[in-house]
Amino acid sequence: MTVRAITLVLGVSLLCDSAALAAEPNVTAHALAPVAESASFPVATDVRLGGDDKQTRFVVHLSQKIDLAAFTLADPYRVVIDLPQVTFKLPPQAGEHGRGLVKAFRYGLIMQGGSRIVLDTKGPVRVDKAFALGPAGDQPARLVLDLSATDRESFLRNITMQDRTLRTKTGKTVSVPEAVGDARPLIVVDPGHGGIDSGTKSGSGQDEKDVVLAFGLMLRDKLEKAGKYRVAMTRSDDTFVPLDERVRFARAHKASLFISIHADSIPRSEGQAEGASVYTLSAHASDAEAARLAEVENKSDVIAGVDLSAEPNDVANILIDLAQRETKTFSLQFARDLVGEFKSTTRLHLHPLKSAGFIVLKAPDVPSVLVELGYMSTKDDLVHLMSPEWRARTADSLVHAVDEFFAPRMAGAAAGAN
Numbered sequence: 117m118t119v120r121a122i123t124l125v126l127g128v129s130l131l132c133d134s135a136a137l138a139a140e141p142n143v144t145a146h147a148l149a150p151v152a153e154s155a156s157f158p159v160a161t162d163v164r165l166g167g168d169d170k171q172t173r174f175v176v177h178l179s180q181k182i183d184l185a186a187f188t189l190a191d192p193y194r195v196v197i198d199l200p201q202v203t204f205k206l207p208p209q210a211g212e213h214g215r216g217l218v219k220a221f222r223y224g225l226i227m228q229g230g231s232r233i234v235l236d237t238k239g240p241v242r243v244d245k246a247f248a249l250g251p252a253g254d255q256p257a258r259l260v261l262d263l264s265a266t267d268r269e270s271f272l273r274n275i276t277m278q279d280r281t282l283r284t285k286t287g288k289t290v291s292v293p294e295a296v297g298d299a300r301p302l303i304v305v306d307p308g309h310g311g312i313d314s315g316t317k318s319g320s321g322q323d324e325k326d327v328v329l330a331f332g333l334m335l336r337d338k339l340e341k342a343g344k345y346r347v348a349m350t351r352s353d354d355t356f357v358p359l360d361e362r363v364r365f366a367r368a369h370k371a372s373l374f375i376s377i378h379a380d381s382i383p384r385s386e387g388q389a390e391g392a393s394v395y396t397l398s399a400h401a402s403d404a405e406a407a408r409l410a411e412v413e414n415k416s417d418v419i420a421g422v423d424l425s426a427e428p429n430d431v432a433n434i435l436i437d438l439a440q441r442e443t444k445t446f447s448l449q450f451a452r453d454l455v456g457e458f459k460s461t462t463r464l465h466l467h468p469l470k471s472a473g474f475i476v477l478k479a480p481d482v483p484s485v486l487v488e489l490g491y492m493s494t495k496d497d498l499v500h501l502m503s504p505e506w507r508a509r510t511a512d513s514l515v516h517a518v519d520e521f522f523a524p525r526m527a528g529a530a531a532g533a534n
């Protein structure tokens with residue numbers, strides 16, 4: 117996809133206002149040594165946040181001037197800045213702590229050719245200005261966003277005036293070539309998160325999105341090598357894919373099985389947990405931990421700044437789909453096969469088979485499970501997750517479980533063909 121020229125929305129000022137910049141509030145971000153430009157994409161090198169609870173200015177330093185589009189989203193209150201693809205080389209802790217009206221922010225790839233910054237704000241805000249500046253004197257190119265506090269009513273009124281087409285362009289649409297005459301079942305491997313949504317993080321800084329992608333790629337290779345299945349991935353690189361898109365992808369290609377790969381973590385205050393778990397869809401969570409996890413995993417689209425107001429995506433929707441009993445039975449059967457296989461090869465959670473209202477598992481016609489490989493917050497689990505040997509052993513178990521799941525049907529198909 118080519119970089120689309122992004123237009124500014126909502127009467128945002130395009131003027132290069134040097135007077136406004138001179139009045140730039142005190143900054144909190146620490147200075148960063150100049151970063152060499154390695155890629156062909158513009159590089160974001162530093163970020164500054166200044167101001168107070170009434171007015172806040174957000175500034176990003178860039179290797180060159182780029183276009184931007186800013187819009188707001190409600191529940192939770194967010195400001196989204198869409199950019200052409202940018203390489204982020206910001207200080208390591210950038211975004212973890214905010215200032216003024218901004219609680220925190222995150223950034224990353226939202227689709228091929230497009231990057232995004234999402235600011236979580238403390239309350240309803242108005243985007244007063246959003247503009248780009250070219251380099252001037254010893255100042256780098258910058259993008260500048262001025263926010264001021266507003267009330268909820270005005271905030272919501274502004275949202276309805278925003279250009280809807282702009283804020284629905286999110287994530288990639290994935291396609292698999294049609295397999296003409298290939299009757300092998302299609303298995304969709306779904307590494308969680310990606311791009312701007314990093315998932316959970318280990319204490320030593322590893323991102324869930326990277327761990328599950330590495331595992332997913334290995335699983336794909338092993339399944340393909342078995343020769344009995346077609347395999348497709350919802351993502352095979354560090355790109356964000358919305359939850360609904362993952363489900364739509366599996367359904368559109370008439371997948372026979374959907375395996376979502378994740379890694380969990382729990383706050384230290386909530387004690388210790390370890391081992392792998394397998395989740396299926398249910399209207400009511402099987403226990404409090406399953407409920408917590410589904411809530412965390414379902415936040416992916418919120419984290420990425422996806423506009424969910426157009427398509428309500430709550431658990432009520434999932435309930436309707438639960439009418440598909442046969443799919444539910446198959447999902448549970450595969451989950452049990454998988455837990456059985458894991459028993460002999462990897463460490464299992466104390467209660468390894470659980471269920472909750474995961475959006476990504478809601479396809480009514482595709483048996484679907486979500487595998488939590490382990491806890492990134494638990495030291496021994498993290499050692500496993502980072503180990504190529506452990507990954508290979510665990511992926512082998514998954515392949516065995518897939519074989520077990522499809523064996524009766526493949527035997528039936530072979531008998532029918534004779």
Ligand SMILES: [Zn+2]
Nearest residue numbers: 308315378379
């Ligand atoms: Zn996850």
